[in-house]
Amino acid sequence: MKIAPTPRVIYGKNPLAEVVCQIRYKRLEISSSALETLQQRYGEIGYSNRNDEASFNVVLDTLEHGVAPAPRVSAGDTIHHFAKTDGTSKVSVAPEFIAYTSTSYRSWDEYLPGLLSAVVALNQELGALGITRIGIRYKDVIERSVLGLEGTPWHELIKPFLLGPLAFDALSEEGQFDEDAVDSQVSQSLIRLDECKLLLQSSLLTSMADASKAFLIDADFFHELDGAEECGNIAESSVELEALLETLHSNAGALFRRAITEKLHDALSPE
Secondary structure, X not given: OOOOOOOOOOEXXXXXXXXXXXXXXXXXXXXXXXXXXHHHHHHHOOOOEEEEEEEEEEEOOOOEOOEOOOOEEEEEEEEEEEEOOOOOEEEEEEOOEEEEEEOOOOOHHHHHHHHHHHHHHHHHHHOOOOEEEEEEEEEEEEEOOOOXXXXXXXXXXXXXXXXXXXXXXXXXXXXXXXXXXXXOOEEEEEEEOOOOEEEEEEEEEEOOOOOOEEEEEEEEEEEEOOOOOOOOOOOOOHHHHHHHHHHHHHHHHHHHHHHEOHHHHHHOOEO
């Protein structure tokens, strides 16, 4: 399956709340000396604020005499976050992945160099990485009040394949549907595309402050590498890495344009 391509667009009212690229690799150990060097490297390129996060795993033990024991929590890996002082982006490093997060995404040409510099710094410090998965996740949040679209029904902004019961005439006759009667809506699809896979999720969000609604389009494009495809030293194979990233990114732009209507497209102020 292939998503029909569309021209790339930069929106003046960008709905992207977060973009995360995660690269998973075979487990490695990060020594305290390597961590200190990484902190110095990332500090030199602007990620000077370090924060260490302890993760936890929920463990389900096997049945004993036909009775399932209660789940237990065990300590997981420590995730090391290196963030810019303005909080707009960060690099997260753990024994099994590196992630690059931006909360101020504007264009791929701005995002990609930061991502590559973060990955190369890790590779240069820790050596060859056995990459097993590369994914880019885009979270778009559509807030009608921000766009001057208060009172506009969701079916005039979002395409039906994401809306479920909010789609036009899905449950009621024309003019009889009460959008406020839908307290929540969640959809999830796993799609095999020609060059990658897509985990596509959508949901209706409710503000805790004023109960206003927003719509989330959450698209995770990923490529899983088998043994024959594994990237070795990604600092030496940046062409291959960039090609994989470009494939994921090109699908993302095409998906968003097909997920929204012309009315929403215009309201986002395309440049």
